Amino acid sequence: MEITADSPCPCRALDADQASYAQCCQPFHEHRASGQVLPATAEQLMRSRYSAFVLGLADYLLQSWHETTRPAELLLDEDLHWEGLDIVKTRSGGAQASRGVVEFTAHYSQDGQRGSQHEVSTFVRENGAWFYLDALY
Numbered sequence: 001m002e003i004t005a006d007s008p009c010p011c012r013a014l015d016a017d018q019a020s021y022a023q024c025c026q027p028f029h030e031h032r033a034s035g036q037v038l039p040a041t042a043e044q045l046m047r048s049r050y051s052a053f054v055l056g057l058a059d060y061l062l063q064s065w066h067e068t069t070r071p072a073e074l075l076l077d078e079d080l081h082w083e084g085l086d087i088v089k090t091r092s093g094g095a096q097a098s099r100g101v102v103e104f105t106a107h108y109s110q111d112g113q114r115g116s117q118h119e120v121s122t123f124v125r126e127n128g129a130w131f132y133l134d135a136l137y
């Protein structure tokens with residue numbers, strides 16, 4: 001998918017407030033390795049991981065995955081096209097929290113069929129950086 005800094009951020013495609021990629025997830029994607037710009041909340045990390053799925057940024061997904069649950073490698077399905085994200089509910093996961101729970105629905109199309117994935121994800125924060133831990137369901 002062609003996304004530039006001025007495009008609506010993939011994680012905001014369904015929102016009325018279509019913040020640009022540069023205003024939303026791009027800084028997180030570009031600065032994860034240095035740790036200079038990190039998502040402040042579990043929801044921001046969740047959004048940035050969704051955008052990374054859209055953009056095929058496997059490295060970012062692995063870097064933001066907690067080491068206890070991180071797969072050795074990640075192969076992204078190129079036939080799957082992510083079309084939008086709805087954040088259903090966020091429990092905890094604020095800037096001062098060490099754990100967060102985010103419930104979301106991600107919409108996709110594959111082989112001309114539309115589908116959606118509903119998940120409740122848990123996140124942990126260590127040394128100021130949020131990590132994806134696992135899915136409750």
Ligand SMILES: [Zn+2]
Nearest residue numbers: 009011024025
């Ligand atoms: Zn975003």
